[in-house]
Amino acid sequence: MKFIDYVEIEIAAGNGGHGCVAFHTEKFVPKGGPDGGDGGRGGDIVAVADPHLTTLLDYRYQRKYKAQNGQPGSGRLRTGKSGEDTVLRLPVGTIIKDAESDEVIYDLDKPHVRTSLAKGGRGGRGNAFFKSPTNQTPRTAQNGRPGVALNLALELKLLADVGLVGLPNAGKSTILASFSAARPKIADYPFTTLKPNLGIVKLREFKSCVMADIPGLIEGAADGKGLGHQFLRHIQRTGLLIYVIDVNEIDITGTFEVLKQELENFDPHLVTRPYLAVITKIDTVSESDLKDVSKDLPDEYIPLSAVSRQGAREFIEAIEKKLDQRRA
Numbered sequence: 001m002k003f004i005d006y007v008e009i010e011i012a013a014g015n016g017g018h019g020c021v022a023f024h025t026e027k028f029v030p031k032g033g034p035d036g037g038d039g040g041r042g043g044d045i046v047a048v049a050d051p052h053l054t055t056l057l058d059y060r061y062q063r064k065y066k067a068q069n070g071q072p073g074s075g076r077l078r079t080g081k082s083g084e085d086t087v088l089r090l091p092v093g094t095i096i097k098d099a100e101s102d103e104v105i106y107d108l109d110k111p112h113v114r115t116s117l118a119k120g121g122r123g124g125r126g127n128a129f130f131k132s133p134t135n136q137t138p139r140t141a142q143n144g145r146p147g148v149a150l151n152l153a154l155e156l157k158l159l160a161d162v163g164l165v166g167l168p169n170a171g172k173s174t175i176l177a178s179f180s181a182a183r184p185k186i187a188d189y190p191f192t193t194l195k196p197n198l199g200i201v202k203l204r205e206f207k208s209c210v211m212a213d214i215p216g217l218i219e220g221a222a223d224g225k226g227l228g229h230q231f232l233r234h235i236q237r238t239g240l241l242i243y244v245i246d247v248n249e250i251d252i253t254g255t256f257e258v259l260k261q262e263l264e265n266f267d268p269h270l271v272t273r274p275y276l277a278v279i280t281k282i283d284t285v286s287e288s289d290l291k292d293v294s295k296d297l298p299d300e301y302i303p304l305s306a307v308s309r310q311g312a313r314e315f316i317e318a319i320e321k322k323l324d325q326r327r328a
């Protein structure tokens, strides 16, 4: 289930501030010497591996990053203020390449590693610097140097944070398609999904997660029945499992137990994971039927329609809450 998140961005470090041309002036000192200060240096573009991020989604929305320029120098030998660095927070595992040459610039392989990707330009020298025995009144100063500008390619191998598990035809792929840009095959027959699909789901603010839809499980899946068992290992590393159950299922809690049992048979650790249970396709039943169904179910069952998107907000909030709890 290799899936690569890929974006290209433009970065530009800050330019150095210009040096200043100035002469000392003071009452009764008619011919003060040159005292123009140097420009400040431009800010760098810095990358940091942030263990709370799992996708490059934010970088699809904003593609250009610029660090602050240095301030120009001024009289009385004052050096300009340096520009602030711009810090790019990237998920651990992001590989940063030069987009033109495809060369790897840096591999953010561990949490919190930090690297400068583009250096800010040096500030220009003020005219005071150029004072010499032969030139007591230099009237020129240096311009600041431009900051380094680069086109970068960011690559990240995605691992699912959230796994959808359910019987064949439960509506798993429809959920993935409704909440991400992934376009898995959806059809009204069991075993439509033959291999796992991954998509990036936007949560609130700057957060996102990777959701995996695996082929439907049937009773006996852990012993090799159906298709799903081959893929159970793909959800062994997900932090959150979502049990997807069709609201039209006659025995909803029984279905939930079957699913849980299959996972447990495959790997007892799986059922100790945080989970959510989703009752999907609620647009296919009347409100009063839904009430009847819901009254027998524990609170953690979230009603959802991936088609009408009823319950969509609650669904996303519940995922976010569970993932936050796990990360904390």
Ligand SMILES: Nc1nc2c(ncn2[C@@H]2O[C@H](COP(=O)(O)OP(=O)(O)OP(=O)(O)O)[C@@H](O)[C@H]2O)c(=O)[nH]1
Pocket (backbone or CB within 6 Å): 166, 167, 168, 169, 170, 171, 172, 173, 174, 175, 185, 186, 187, 188, 189, 190, 191, 192, 193, 194, 214, 215, 216, 217, 280, 281, 282, 283, 284, 304, 305, 306, 307, 308
């Ligand atoms: N009305 C309605 N139909 C849905 C909803 N979710 C899924 N369906 C339909 O249910 C059928 C099965 O949906 P899929 O998303 O393919 O189900 P799946 O769980 O991925 O199935 P497998 O891949 O075979 O395991 C399709 O015809 C969908 O259009 C829903 O929320 N409302």
Ligand SMILES: [Mg+2]
Pocket (backbone or CB within 6 Å): 172, 173, 174, 184, 185, 186, 192, 193, 213, 215, 216
């Ligand atoms: Mg499917």
